[in-house]
Amino acid sequence: MDYNFTTIIEPFRIHSVEPLRMTTSAQRASAIDEAGYNLFNLRAEDVLIDLLTDSGTGAMSRDQWAAIQHGDESYAGSPSWFRFEAAVKELFPFRHVIPTHQGRAAEKILFSVLGGEGKIVPNNTHFDTTRANVEASGAEARDLVIEEGHDAATLHPFKGNMDLDALENLLATRRADVPVVMMTITNNSGGGQPVSLANLRGVSEICRRYNVPFFLDACRFAENAWFIHEREEGQGNREIPDIVREIASLADGMTMSAKKDPFGNIGGWLAMNDDALAEAARNLLILTEGFPTYGGLAGRDLEALAQGLSEAVHPDYLRYRIRSTAYLGDALTRAGVPVVRPIGGHAVYIDAKALLPHLDPLTYPGQSLCVALYLAGGIRSVEIGSVMFGRHPDGTESPAAMELVRLAIPRRTYTQSHIDYVIEVVSAVAKDASSLPGYAMTYEPAALRHFTARFKPLG
Ligand SMILES: *Cc1c(COP(=O)(O)O)cnc(C)c1O
Numbered sequence: 001m002d003y004n005f006t007t008i009i010e011p012f013r014i015h016s017v018e019p020l021r022m023t024t025s026a027q028r029a030s031a032i033d034e035a036g037y038n039l040f041n042l043r044a045e046d047v048l049i050d051l052l053t054d055s056g057t058g059a060m061s062r063d064q065w066a067a068i069q070h071g072d073e074s075y076a077g078s079p080s081w082f083r084f085e086a087a088v089k090e091l092f093p094f095r096h097v098i099p100t101h102q103g104r105a106a107e108k109i110l111f112s113v114l115g116g117e118g119k120i121v122p123n124n125t126h127f128d129t130t131r132a133n134v135e136a137s138g139a140e141a142r143d144l145v146i147e148e149g150h151d152a153a154t155l156h157p158f159k160g161n162m163d164l165d166a167l168e169n170l171l172a173t174r175r176a177d178v179p180v181v182m183m184t185i186t187n188n189s190g191g192g193q194p195v196s197l198a199n200l201r202g203v204s205e206i207c208r209r210y211n212v213p214f215f216l217d218a219c220r221f222a223e224n225a226w227f228i229h230e231r232e233e234g235q236g237n238r239e240i241p242d243i244v245r246e247i248a249s250l251a252d253g254m255t256m257s258a259k260k261d262p263f264g265n266i267g268g269w270l271a272m273n274d275d276a277l278a279e280a281a282r283n284l285l286i287l288t289e290g291f292p293t294y295g296g297l298a299g300r301d302l303e304a305l306a307q308g309l310s311e312a313v314h315p316d317y318l319r320y321r322i323r324s325t326a327y328l329g330d331a332l333t334r335a336g337v338p339v340v341r342p343i344g345g346h347a348v349y350i351d352a353k354a355l356l357p358h359l360d361p362l363t364y365p366g367q368s369l370c371v372a373l374y375l376a377g378g379i380r381s382v383e384i385g386s387v388m389f390g391r392h393p394d395g396t397e398s399p400a401a402m403e404l405v406r407l408a409i410p411r412r413t414y415t416q417s418h419i420d421y422v423i424e425v426v427s428a429v430a431k432d433a434s435s436l437p438g439y440a441m442t443y444e445p446a447a448l449r450h451f452t453a454r455f456k457p458l459g
Pocket residue numbers: 055102103104105127129130184188217219256257258259260267268
C-alpha cells in the first residue's frame with residue numbers, strides 16, 4: 001500500500017545540541033534598555049529564539065564537521081581550496097572564482113573596480129551592504145523591482161523579478177554610466193521573493209544587447225531554484241543543480257555570501273568570466289582579504305563550504321526548508337498578522353506599516369515591533385524599513401518603501417515547536433499592536449546606521 005502522507009518532516013535528526021537560556025520579562029526589559037533599544041546590541045545569551053538573520057547561523061551537518069578535519073591550512077595552493085573551487089564551479093562554472101571572508105568583501109572589491117562617481121548600478125532590490133558598497137564608491141544604487149514587489153499584499157509567484165522595461169529604458173538613455181547590472185536571488189530586502197528563470201533570461205538578453213556585464217547577488221540561489229522548480233511552467237522535472245547552472249549561464253559573474261544557502265558560518269566569493277576584471281579584483285583581494293587561494297578564509301572553512309554546497313541543492317532539504325518558512329507565515333496570516341505574501345524562502349516579513357498604522361514611518365514602526373517581540377517572548381528579529389534605508393547619502397531622511405520586520409529562519413536550527421512558540425508570541429503582540437510606542441534615534445553612525453544606532457521610546 002502506497003500511502004500519501006502530507007507531513008513534511010525535517011530531513012535530519014539532531015546530532016548535538018546547544019542549550020537555550022530562558023529569561024524573565026524584567027531581565028529582557030533591562031537588557032533592551034541597556035542595548036539602546038537596538039536588537040543588534042543585545043547579548044545573544046539574552047535571546048531565546050534568534051531570528052535576527054539566517055546569515056552564518058545555520059547548523060552544519062555531520063559531513064561538514066567531518067570535512068573540517070580535512071582542512072589544509074597551507075598558505076598557497078591548499079587542497080581545500082581546490083575542493084572549494086571545484087564545488088563552486090560545479091554549480092557556477094565561471095572562469096574565475098575569488099574567495100572572500102563574506103559577501104560584502106566581494107561587493108567591496110567588485111564596486112571598487114566597477115563603481116565610481118556618476119555611475120548607476122541597477123538591481124531588483126539592493127541588499128543593505130550592496131547598496132552601501134555601491135554608494136561608498138560614489139555610484140547610485142537604483143532598485144528596479146517590478147511594481148508587485150513594492151506591495152506586501154499582492155500575490156505574484158516571482159515578486160523579485162526585475163522590471164524589464166525600466167531596465168531597458170535605463171540602458172537606452174544611460175548605457176555609458178551603467179558598469180554592471182545586478183540581480184539579487186532571492187530578493188532579500190524585498191521579502192525573500194524569488195526571481196523567475198524567464199525574468200533572468202530577459203535581463204540577460206537586455207544586458208547582452210547593450211553589452212553590459214550581468215552579475216548575480218546569489219546568496220539564496222538554491223532557494224530561488226527551488227521556487228523556479230515549484231512555480232515556473234516547464235521546470236518541475238528538472239534537477240536543482242541543472243536549474244542553478246542555467247541561471248549561472250545567463251550571467252557574467254556573481255557576488256556571494258556563503259553564510260546563506262551554502263551552510264557556512266563564514267565565507268563568500270566573487271566570480272566572473274572576464275580576465276581583466278578578475279585580475280583587478282585579485283589585486284584588491286591580496287590587499288585586503290588574502291592570497292587568491294584562501295581569500296579571508298581558513299582551509300577548514302573552504303572544506304565546510306564545499307560540502308555545504310552539495311547539501312544546499314538537495315530536493316528533500318529544499319522542500320523542507322521552503323515549507324517550514326511557509327508554515328510560520330501561513331500561521332501568522334491565519335492569526336490576522338499582515339505579512340508579505342507569498343511567503344519568501346528564508347524569512348517571514350511582517351508588514352509593520354499595516355500592523356502599526358498609528359505610528360509615523362519616521363518613528364520607526366518596524367523597530368517598535370522588533371522591541372515588542374523581544375520584550376514579550378525573547379525573540380530577536382530585524383527591522384527592514386526606515387531605520388535601515390531611511391537615511392540617504394545626501395544627508396536627508398525619508399521613509400523607506402516598506403516598513404518590514406523580518407523573522408529570518410536559520411537553516412536546520414529550530415524545530416517546529418520553536419516555531420509554534422514564535423507564532424504564539426507574534427500573535428499575542430499583534431493583538432496589542434495599537435499600544436506600541438514610536439521611537440526616536442539618540443545616536444546614529446555615518447553609514448549602515450541600523451547596526452549601531454541607539455533609540456529611545458516616545459511618549
Ligand atoms: C547577506 C547578504 C549580502 C552580504 O553578505 P555578508 O556575508 O553578510 O557580508 C549581500 N547580499 C544579500 C542579498 C545578502 O543576503
